Amino acid sequence: MKKHWHYIDFLRVLACFLVIANHTVKDSFIGYNMDFSATLGMAYLTFSKIAVPIFLMISGALLFEREEDYLSVWKKRILPLAAVIILFSLFVYIFIEKREFSLISWVASMIHEPAFVAYWYLYTLMGIYVMLPILQKLVHALKETDFKYLLTIWFVIMACLPFLGAWHLFPFVSPYFVLPVLTPEIGFLFLGYYLTHIQENRKSIRFYAIVLCVTMILCYFYNIFETKHFGSFTLLLDRACVWSSVILAICVFQIVYQLYETKTLSIKFNQIMYYIGETTFGIYLIHGITLWLCIPIQTYLLNIGNRLLGVVLYSFVIFAFSYILVRLLAIIPLFKRLFHVRGSRRLLENE
Template sequence: MAIKKERIFYYDLLRAFAIIAVIICHVDFYFGNITTPIGIIAKMTFHDIGRIGVPIFLMISGALLLNRDYPSLGDFIKRRFTRIVTPFIFWIILITLTNIHFHKSYAYMWNVFIGNPSIMWYFWTLIGIYLAIPIINIFIKEYGEKGVKYFLAIWFITIILNTFSMYPLFPYFKLDWFAGFIGYPVLGYYLSTKKFNFSDSKMWKIGLLILIVSLAVFVFADKTYGFASLTLMYQNIMIVFMGIGMYLFIEYLDKENKFNSIKNNAIGKAISSISLCSYGMYFSHVIVIMFMSKINPHSNVLFPAMFALTIFLSWLLPYVFSKIPYVKKVSGV
């Protein structure tokens, strides 16, 4: 009889946070008119918190997939690609039908499919990362922590240059293998396996401090200089530090057993369910938001209710599909 693997709660909590963060980035239009400086900063902070979502997803992937023994390259490709491609096909059909319902043009629907403008870019990015994972996995198994530090050092340099739109600094000095999303999985693996010379209690506080400071700097730069528009998406050093801070904060809170009181109650079960449904939610929230936009009151008072309802319905769709025979395999759950 197969032994069911015990779930690691902080991965579930991070994954649940990540999908909610992704949705945060797409619900700004629910707000009413905001004109006060404090209101503008609050709205911007809310949106910028959402930028942590994709990095967290990729960091979890690295923590779970790197430094592993796989039966074969074909087995890895088959397992991982089946897991992400079939739900993509299922959901892109539903999203296309929804776009047809709202009389979107064929050109618009094609752009949605290829990821512009839409959240589908993440799927194509994930394809590229999964193609590279077996190569990086062998590298890490061969060189261990030193290899990880080597990779991350070069990646951090490219991220810093990207942040200030300076990469490539010299036209023929190419670091394209490092200059992109691929560093996030390696970073996630590093943070999950590194033994720091601090107690668990100090580590989650360090993580929280990194998160707060980097978020504050990012919001300030975004408001003052339009910092977010100066860099490629998610290739910004402040977003990297925001991801590091959140990851360490949740990881070490869990290691210090701070979540023991909720793991087995309704809250813990809700977190686990959102985590399991997160990939399906990544697609379903596009459909939910399209329909919700038609009843949007543009009210700051009603914003929390609209936001909560969007999260609930985005979870409900893949959850219900996961209970239907045959459909479960393509639901993303």
């Protein structure tokens, strides 16, 4: 039996929760007074931006481990993902937007833009799957020095220079200067594979914890400075591929990876993470619908006194509600397959 990587389950659950946090924090603080709660909320938002990087790093760690032929990728990945996009776009079009159905209009709208803003990730994932067989061959031909060169270039040019350019500390790079093959998303895929399969000399958990804390402190004070400088939030850190998101994602990935490598966490905890982790794709798909259904709960929680506490509680409510819905829908074979829910199993200690 192929070894199951328990740390992936934990990262999936964390990233899924942070996706929900990202979609609840911003609207809860933008436009409100910059009190202590709001500045902490913006730091929370900054940390939540690691959700997509973590998901992409997981994909890189798992997808680049193998080589798949073109027919297999289309059959097992591209067509099922297309079915998910079609089904959920149709649901939003008819039941949430309540538009009069027109096949041409619906197809055009689905191709043009995601039904929910959060579904942009499905379109990105579709593009990755289309190129996956080529990327797998490319990754397996690279040496450790190649990865270090590629990731350094990616971090400097894509994660740092745009941020510096926004502050006029570095000229904006010409749009004609592009990095063939390398995109922000592909960079995270390479990073996940490198950290899992290539990197040998890792720093200690304490080192990554210190870097994480220092980065969060910098982000906290930066958000305050940005607000005072511009008069409002401009959210230059509100991006998946920016220096803060990359550093935080690496630290979280490394800490979780090493915690599991040293068998710090219990078997029971691993079982719980596996059971929740297999529902994260489904939670991601329906959390937008859950947010729409739970607006009265959001209004109540944001007015309980402490807005930050209300936002955190609301994120947990949405996560829990979405999890329950996924488990209920997964009783139906179609949704079980769409959500990639395989059913729980006993995780053995020697697995």
